[in-house]
Amino acid sequence: MAKAFFCLVLGCLLSGVLPTAAASADGSELKLCYEDQDSYPWVLRDGSGLNLQLLGLVEQAQALSFEFVPVPWSRCLAGLERGAYDGAFASSYKAERLAIGRYPADADGRLDERKRLHTSSYALYRRKGSQVDWDGKAFRQLDGRIGSLSGFSIVDFIHAHGAEVDETSRDPLALLQMLRRGRVPAAALQSLRADFLLQAHPQLAATIEKVKLPLEEKAYYLMLSNAYVGAHPAMAEAIWTEIGRQRESPEYQVLMQAFLARPEP
Structure with a gap:
């Protein structure tokens, strides 16, 4: 038996693959990985972020223990x-990923968006009375560069749709102020963050509005391994059901508002 086990381990070492057992026997202790890059406001390299706070509520409600990696x-x-x-989180839906893990599904086996961690939505903001628009396929009546935060994925989206970008600001409040003063004809921002700032600054809300159609919108999920499921x-x-419940809970809404009110890193 010992010799057989030694041969198994030796074979794994030679192949570069070691057997793993992440979850505890009863499934209450889970090891969850996430990308080690800033994706404000969902996960940040300093270990904070709304996804982590939401999963913390799930952890408490279900008496689980999560190790975040x-x-x-x-x-x-x-x-x-x-x-x-x-x-693994936060993962958008891709059919090819079904081979490596599971997404939450409804009773008919279809992807269940109610159990998402979050929806990441970007919208176009303009001054009230402006004719700048987004029709779902192209920018209309645009004269100048669209303001956006440096380093965010929406910049690539704007370029792909034939527009130029002003990336001089890394602060969403400063970008909205640039828009108000006419330094840019429009601004592309995460809806959650921009809407919160407009609500918190009535002087900006009086002169700025959001274009109805979103620029880009995706739901993101906690994927669980085939082995765990x-x-x-x-x-x-x-776990998936609790994510949906906690995402809509008053406690999470308070955490979200407090987090969004912090100065952005």
Whole structure:
């Protein structure tokens, strides 16, 4: 027996793959990986972020223990596939990822957006009375560069749709003030953050409005490993259901407002 085990371990070392067992036997302790880059306001490299706060509420409500591991995203997904991690977040839906893990599903086996961690939505903001518009496919009546925060993914989206970008600001409040003063004809911002700032600054809300159609919108989920769902199907469903419940809870809404009110890193 000992010789056989030694041969197994030796074979794994030579192949570069070690057997892993992330979850505890009863499924209450989970190792969850996430990308080790800032994705404000959902996860930040300093260990904060709304996704982490939401999962903390889930952890408490279900008497679970989560270990959060920041790693490069490709490594996170690879680890999920081989069972080194019980879950990975925040993952948008891609059909090819069904081979490496599970998304929350409804009774008919369809993706259940009610159990998402969050929806990341970007919108175009303009001065009231402006003719600048977004029709869902192209920018209209645009004269000048669209203001956006430096380093955010929406910049690539704007370029892909034929517009130029002013990235001189890394602060959303400063960017809205630039828009109000006419330094940019429009601004592309995360809706959650920009709407909160407009609500908090009535002088900006009096002169700025959001274009109705979003620029880009995606739901993001906690994926769970095939191994975890196979071993603990009821627990997996409880976790996903609790995510949806806690996301809409008054407690999370308070945490969200407090987090968004902080100065952005």
